[in-house]
Amino acid sequence: MLLILIVAEAQITPVTKYRWTRLSSEYGELDIPNKGTVQTGCLIADFNKDGKDEFVIIEKTEAPAVVMYVNTEGKKWEKQSIEKRKIAAGEAADFCDIDGDGDLDIAVGSEESNQIWWWENPYPNFGPDKYWKRNYIKKSGAVLHHDMAFGDFDGDGQIELAFWNEGDRSLYIAEKPENPAKTDDWPLTKIFNYNNDSQMLQRSNGTELKNNEINTHEGICKADINLDGVDDIVAGGMYFHYKDGQYWENDIDKSYVSAKIAAGQLIAGGRPEVVMVSCEGEGPLVMYHFDNGSWNPTVLLKYTRRAHSLQLIDFDKDGDLDIFLSEMKTKDINDPKVLILLNNGNSNFEKIEVASSYGTHNSGVGDFDGDGDFDIIGKPFAWDTPRLDLWLNEGKK
Numbered sequence: 001m002l003l004i005l006i007v008a009e010a011q012i013t014p015v016t017k018y019r020w021t022r023l024s025s026e027y028g029e030l031d032i033p034n035k036g037t038v039q040t041g042c043l044i045a046d047f048n049k050d051g052k053d054e055f056v057i058i059e060k061t062e063a064p065a066v067v068m069y070v071n072t073e074g075k076k077w078e079k080q081s082i083e084k085r086k087i088a089a090g091e092a093a094d095f096c097d098i099d100g101d102g103d104l105d106i107a108v109g110s111e112e113s114n115q116i117w118w119w120e121n122p123y124p125n126f127g128p129d130k131y132w133k134r135n136y137i138k139k140s141g142a143v144l145h146h147d148m149a150f151g152d153f154d155g156d157g158q159i160e161l162a163f164w165n166e167g168d169r170s171l172y173i174a175e176k177p178e179n180p181a182k183t184d185d186w187p188l189t190k191i192f193n194y195n196n197d198s199q200m201l202q203r204s205n206g207t208e209l210k211n212n213e214i215n216t217h218e219g220i221c222k223a224d225i226n227l228d229g230v231d232d233i234v235a236g237g238m239y240f241h242y243k244d245g246q247y248w249e250n251d252i253d254k255s256y257v258s259a260k261i262a263a264g265q266l267i268a269g270g271r272p273e274v275v276m277v278s279c280e281g282e283g284p285l286v287m288y289h290f291d292n293g294s295w296n297p298t299v300l301l302k303y304t305r306r307a308h309s310l311q312l313i314d315f316d317k318d319g320d321l322d323i324f325l326s327e328m329k330t331k332d333i334n335d336p337k338v339l340i341l342l343n344n345g346n347s348n349f350e351k352i353e354v355a356s357s358y359g360t361h362n363s364g365v366g367d368f369d370g371d372g373d374f375d376i377i378g379k380p381f382a383w384d385t386p387r388l389d390l391w392l393n394e395g396k397k
Contacts, residue, residue, distance in 0.1 A: 008298040010287070010347040018352055019394035020376075023075060025387050030069070031079045032386040036062030036086075039379050039386065040111070041093040044366040047104050048126050053366030055377045056082065057388065058108055060089045066108065066119070070126070071369055075392065082119055082132045088112035091362060096150035096159055098180055107137060109145025109163060114138065116145060116163065116174075120181065136184040137174055142167030151222035151231035154242040161186070162233045164217055169194050171217070171235055173247070191233075191240055191247040194257075203255040203283050216258050218279060223263035223272045225250075225290075234263050234274060252288055252295045259283075260310035264321045266343055275300075275323060279308040285325060287347070298347050301325075305333050308381070309363040315340055315374050323349070324376070329359020329383040336360065338378060338391070354391055359383035368392070 023029040033039065041058030048054060048070060056068045066083035083089075090111030098105040103123040109116040116139075119132035148163035153173060161174040171192040177183040194217060220235040233240040233247070237254040240247045252274055259276040266273040271290040277283065285301040306328040315322040320343040327336035335356050341349040354376060361381035368375045369392060378389040 008296070008347070009302075010298050010300045010349060012300070012341070013344070013348060013350050016342060016350045016352050017397040018354070019397050020354060021075070021392040021394055022355070023390045023392065025389075026384075029075075030077060030388045030390060032388065033057040033059050033067045033079070034062040034064055035386060036060065037385045038382055039361070040089050040091045040381070041108060042362045042364060042377060042379050043093055043095050043106060044364050044377065045095055045104050047095075047106075047121060047123075049103065049123060050370075052370035053368050055364075055366065055368065056106060057379055058089045058093055059386070060087070060111065062086055065089050066106070066132075069368075069388075075369065077368075077390075078128065080126060080128050080130065082106065083134060084131050087117070090145055092116070092145040092148040092163055093362075094148050094150050094161070098159070098176065106132070107148065107150070107161065109138075109148060111144055111146075114141050114143050114167075116148075116161075118180070133181075135181050137161060137180075137186050138188070139184050141165065141188070142170075146218050147220040147235075149220045149222045149233065151233070153222070153231050153233055153240075153247075155230040162191075162220060162222070162235070164220060164235070166216060166218075169196070169217075171220075171233070171240075173233075189247075192236070192238075192249060194236075200255045200257060203253070203259075203278065203286075216280075219259045219261035219276070221262050223274075225263065225271055225274075227271060234261055237276070239274075253286070253297065256283075256286070260307060262310050262312045262323075264312040266312070266321050266323075267347070268345070275310065275312065277301075277304055277307040277310055277325065279310075280306060282306075285323075300341060300347075300349060301339075305336065306330065308361045311364045313365050313374065315365065316342055317373075320345060324365045326360040326363055326376075326378065328361050328381060329357070333359075338376065340365075355389075358389050360389075 036059040043056040063086040064081040092109030103121040107118040116137040144167035174186040225232040256276040274288040309326040311324040323341040326338040338354040340352040359380040360378040376391040
């Protein structure tokens, strides 16, 4: 039987113009994170509870491996070290209040070892020489962790960590122990496993730039997809919900197994929408809307290239979630884009092109200067590293 998938296309209206001030480490306006050349991660949140978002940059080849940038005044940022040593930090990172003391802690998984670490937020004791205490979530099993998300996935009122362990070709849940600071290996449950020769061909436009093999999984986020009041795990073109003591797999689009993924209410009513985009090749930006018992895809952008940054946020603060998307710069891509799609409802979006030719990877949006609007932090993976670019939002033209 031939299965025909009908894919709708969204209407993208003319470009909305915003004014931006770019600050860059290229001109000494921001300190470089370290002297390393592989910047793997970026986290954005108000870690020091000053009312402004900080951004944390993670790098794996030099020390300090994890640093945080704090706005001190105007357009000035102070670099503070979280991890002073060199560690093999990978592209799996997230944050939450792990120890329950009211501030946000940080977790990072290694690419080259079997370890996942977490750092205890020292609030209110911050400063350039105030390092955070490092603890373990995992120090056994397979290597290579890629993408992770905290949430209460089983509805027990306690946080869990979901993460891809690519070395084991598996999706895991780590249960927070009673005393996480004194437990080196959190209890693990494998909830999904894939084989090297059984995955679908990655969705693309037919000219995919290959960085990973077909049979890999990336991308993860949390959302209450089935509206039962409990966080679900959205990963690998699926979502997983907890019921009767186990996690149940539900298909969304398994042709997007190696994709950045985000979920939120882009269309009013019903289940949250799921957005996927190819992070390791060329492919479309697709929004999935649940209706009449199935997931219906709408192509928002036909063509993106290694879009390794994806975030849903109400950028224009009109009550609708918008989409931030940016591409990597590589030897194959000379003019990567930094984009925002403003949501005008009913799958209609306005496109903001923030910048071109600046490579970004695991980058995102936050209010970094505390002026009430959203700015953009861009960091590359290996292009022109070490490097940071910060676009401050100056409003519409």
